Amino acid sequence: MEAAMGLMRRIPPKHTDTALTALLSLLPHHSSDLLSQVDQPLQVMCDEDCGKDFILCEYNRDADSYRSPWSNKYYPPLEDGSLPSVELRKLEIEANDIFAIYCDQYYEGGTSSVYMWEDDNEGFAACFLIKKDGSKTGQGRRGYLEEGAWDAIHVIEVGPEEEGTTNYRLTSTVMLTLTTNNESSGSFSLSGSIRRQMSMRLSIADGHICNMGRMIEEMESKLRNSLDQVYFGKTREMVCTLRPPSEVAQMRIPEN
Amino acid sequence: MAEEEEAELSDKQKIEIAKWFLLNSPPGEIQYVAKDVKSILNDDDVYHEAALEAFSLYNKSHMISLEMPDRSGDVLVTSFGELEENAYLDPRTTQVAIVDHVKQVCTEVRPATDEELPSPFIEEFRCALDAEILKYVGEAYPKGVCSVYCANGKDVEGLGSDFELVVVISASKHSPQNFCNGSWRSVWNILFKDDLQIVEVQGKMQVGAHYFEEGNVQLDTKHECKDSTLFQAPEDCALSISSIICHHETEYLASLEASYLNLSDSTFKDLRRKLPVTRTLFPWHNTLQFSLTRDLTNELGIGK
Incomplete structure (x- = not known):
């Protein structure tokens, strides 16, 4: 398993899918560990009842079917598929409505889904997902990207209430690929994945959705910022180390 | 049981998978990838076969440079200088470097023959x-x-x-x-x-x-x-x-x-904006209004 995770840190993030399939076939007895530890690009399915897309993940899967957060139905249809309690489903519906607006405001498009389930220690857990295709053939408004995918996975464990406060433990992963391609500079592609955690004890006076939402918003901004500034910045530094943009080189440009 | 046996990979498939991982190693990281692949395969024969094929391809496509043992500089491992599977011409010194692909070292050099130059x-x-x-x-x-x-x-x-x-x-x-x-x-x-x-x-x-x-x-x-x-x-x-x-x-x-x-x-920005279209943080404290007037807010949001 350690070696498998080591490989996942090195294989280009845009090949995550292929790498995971390969590892699953080499290590069939580790399949559940692999599926839970390796984040995969998100898949989308259409909820035919309301004509809306929803995102697939381990948390809305039962057997080979996936539950839509919009109609609460399984696709393909599944009898006795597990469902959240009535009360939790109410919270889930509200979370989906609000998160869809959040998604629209930050992503100008994209698909979002929120799933909730009861966990063993009197609390519950929720998973907030966003998938955005930012390519110019997808939902890229500015049309800069030949290829552009952003997948965000936020899993929050909500602890039991104690004296008006609750502990929230958030684990977030962002996976992205962006490729620009043009005549003068060729193809330029950055792909990456990072995962971070954050825990907070918050008063439940503001409500779970408000608390979870603020944490996710803060985390997404942090992740976006560190990808942009730190991770992309480091690759840029590397390019400049390999071939510094020196004045010497500038001077050697022929004066046609 | 019969099904499981069918699902079991053949050595040939394992070699192909191992090669895929090795060839997709980032610059300078094939040795680390090789170590992990070897431990996952847990089969030295399969690993060696994959490594033999993959390393020479990787070394050539990454055009790695190796130090020649007689201090005459570095030789590039490229398909342009390849005379045999493990012999690479260094045109500058008119030498031929003998290379161990898997160890990524140049083991010896010999003078190039007239036909090679x-x-x-x-x-x-x-x-x-x-x-x-x-x-x-x-x-x-x-x-x-x-x-x-x-x-x-x-x-x-x-x-x-x-x-x-x-x-x-x-x-x-x-x-x-x-x-x-x-x-x-x-x-x-x-x-x-x-x-x-x-x-x-x-x-x-x-x-x-x-x-x-x-x-x-x-x-x-x-x-x-x-x-x-x-x-x-x-x-x-x-x-x-x-x-x-x-x-x-x-x-x-x-x-x-x-x-x-x-x-x-x-x-x-085409993936995710730094701030919402409204240019202020999302009003989580005031989301009740959204659930009631979602369509309206949505339109306002897009219209900035």
């Missing part, structure tokens, strides 16, 4: 160009290694026939303690066309970088370009070809810089 006529062009490229690479790349090969027409004895030289520039930086590795590779095909009296220059540049401290982010770029110059005496050709190469590589570097500059303000 280009004719004196070609050598004049090749040497002149090599000297200019060496000067350029020394100035532009802190750790660049370059080589000029004859790819076609190495036995041409004088004017009247076409021939082709190839300039290879490879620079890499491995800094695993800083979780960062990268490589720059450029290949310039130089076609000397006798009938048209011109020299065509075709370049392919490729840059890769990997940063993996608490994450995995990779840069992968490719660019091709074309240019041409007049067919002149060897020294004059060398000068104009090397300035063409310098010009295009400098321009390419500038375009990479421009791509980075556009990134945070425009390109990245």
Whole structure:
């Protein structure tokens, strides 16, 4: 398993899918560990009842079917598929409505889904997902990207209430690929994945959705910022180390 | 049980998978990937077979440089200099380096035979160009290694026939303690066309970088370009070809810089904005209104 995770840190993030399939076939007895530890690009399915897309993940899967957060139905249809309690489903519906607006405001498009389930220690857990295709053939408004995918996975464990406060433990992963391609500079592609955690004890006076939402918003901004500034910045530094943009080189440009 | 046996991979499939991982190693990281692949396979025979095939392909496509044992400098492992599976010509020192692909070392060198080297006529062009490229690479790349090969027409004895030289520039930086590795590779095909009296220059540049401290982010770029110059005496050709190469590589570097500059303000925005369209943080405390008037808010949001 350690070696498998080591490989996942090195294989280009845009090949995550292929790498995971390969590892699953080499290590069939580790399949559940692999599926839970390796984040995969998100898949989308259409909820035919309301004509809306929803995102697939381990948390809305039962057997080979996936539950839509919009109609609460399984696709393909599944009898006795597990469902959240009535009360939790109410919270889930509200979370989906609000998160869809959040998604629209930050992503100008994209698909979002929120799933909730009861966990063993009197609390519950929720998973907030966003998938955005930012390519110019997808939902890229500015049309800069030949290829552009952003997948965000936020899993929050909500602890039991104690004296008006609750502990929230958030684990977030962002996976992205962006490729620009043009005549003068060729193809330029950055792909990456990072995962971070954050825990907070918050008063439940503001409500779970408000608390979870603020944490996710803060985390997404942090992740976006560190990808942009730190991770992309480091690759840029590397390019400049390999071939510094020196004045010497500038001077050697022929004066046609 | 029968099903499980069917699902079991054959050695051949395992070799293919192992090769895939090895060949997709980021610059300078194949040894680390190999260690993990070996431990996952848990089968030395399968691993060795995969490694034998994959390392030589990886070394050639990454154009790695290896130190020659007699202190005569570095030899590039490229398909242009490949004489046999493990023998690579170093045109500058007219030596042949014997290479252990899996260990990524040069074990010995021998002098090249006359048949392995280009004719004196070609050598004049090749040497002149090599000297200019060496000067350029020394100035532009802190750790660049370059080589000029004859790819076609190495036995041409004088004017009247076409021939082709190839300039290879490879620079890499491995800094695993800083979780960062990268490589720059450029290949310039130089076609000397006798009938048209011109020299065509075709370049392919490729840059890769990997940063993996608490994450995995990779840069992968490719660019091709074309240019041409007049067919002149060897020294004059060398000068104009090397300035063409310098010009295009400098321009390419500038375009990479421009791509980075556009990134945070425009390109990245098509994935996710820094702030919502409303330019203020999302009003989580006041979401009740959304559930009631969602459609309206939605429209306002998009309309900024």
